[in-house]
Amino acid sequence: MAITGNFADFSLPELLQFLEQGQKTGLLYIGFVIGDTKNITTKAYYIWLQQGRVIAAAERLDQKGLMSMIAQRGWISERVVSRVIKVDACSVNTPMGLCLKSQGLLEPEQLKILFNTQVLRQVCALFQLKDALFTFDSTTSLPLAEMTGLSMSATEVILLGLRALRDWTALADKLPDSTSGLSSLAKKQPQIPLNAQEWQVWEFVNGQVSLENIANQLRISTETVQQIAFRLIVVGLAEEHFMVAAPPACTLEEYTHPIASVETVQELPQKPIVSQSFLKNLVGFLRGKS
Structure with a gap:
């Protein structure tokens, strides 16, 4: 059963904590619009969780986000990454990041940089959204081509994201x-x-x-x-x-007319x-x- 809602009612930090407590595995879709009335753009973001831990995130569903991120940094070309995925047997059931690491193409520190950029930086930006729709669908299918092989508990993602947050406007009511x-x-x-x-x-x-x-x-x-x-x-x-x-201090008038004060209090409606x-x-x- 899908979980749907709006950040106006249930903020992203609260949602992530809820998914961690339930040890949920699946895909969280977040949809929102940016721009003014004359130039509106609809955007989407996707966060994958496994047993309540965040394992990957992307702005696309073609499973080429991580590959593009690696190529943009000049670490490995998309052509080489694609070839490794096709010929290496580990790519069948291993996160792409770990697969490239096993081939000596990526270092552990590079995987950390990729995970921080892919997950922490993007999720922190999403904390600033006040009006966004979300849907969480449970699934056992994991996006291996978007996974570095690293993961982080939702609690840690929340703390790190909120510590870095500069604009709290969206969360002011919370x-x-x-x-x-x-x-x-x-x-x-x-x-x-x-x-x-x-x-x-x-x-x-x-x-x-x-x-x-x-x-x-x-x-x-x-x-x-x-x-x-x-x-x-x-x-x-x-x-x-x-x-x-603390109860308000008695005024001089209340002190000199105690009976009237008691009667006035008794006439007030009692709040449950x-x-x-x-x-x-x-x-x-x-x-x-x-």
Whole structure:
């Protein structure tokens, strides 16, 4: 069953984390438009996952994206790559990158460069899309000609992509409120490799300190702390904790007329309280429907 949606409702970082948690294998299609009303261009991007790990990405489905990338760098011509694929038996069930490496045509460092360019750089750019359609189709067919042989967990792709992100406009509505705190979802110290600032914010993940107060104590901007908090939330380490506002201080008039004040409060409509556990279970139920 295909999973479809829009980044306006379910952002790409959230989607990748969902696919990793479900250990999904398949093809993620992302479609979007660029340009103004007079010159609109429709674009597509494809990301392949295996057991929740990102294994390849491309802007095309003819399985010539990686070959073109190698040729553009002047490492191997497309003619040589095509010949190796045709005559080498390893190309039948081995990622092309590893096949070329086994022939001594590519070095391990070159494969890393190709993977970073093919996946990390492109996915980071896709994080800036607010209005894009996506479809994920489960499949066991792997694009060997687009694969370097390297892979990365969706969590690592998310963290690296969001750390490099400069324009957070598309994710602005997803950021936790500056008056909220963070509660830990991890039973022990995170095993995910966090950077220095993320570790600093993690020290305050106790549900007792608001993000704006964390920013003041760390002497960094509130916006930066909100972005770090979003990273911790989306990779499943923490959840937003809504702080209870302190009651307002009594005014002199309220103090001198206590009975009137009590009657006024009693007349106010009572708002139902929605527990965080209910919200969490609701989200889990909706994801289970997918």
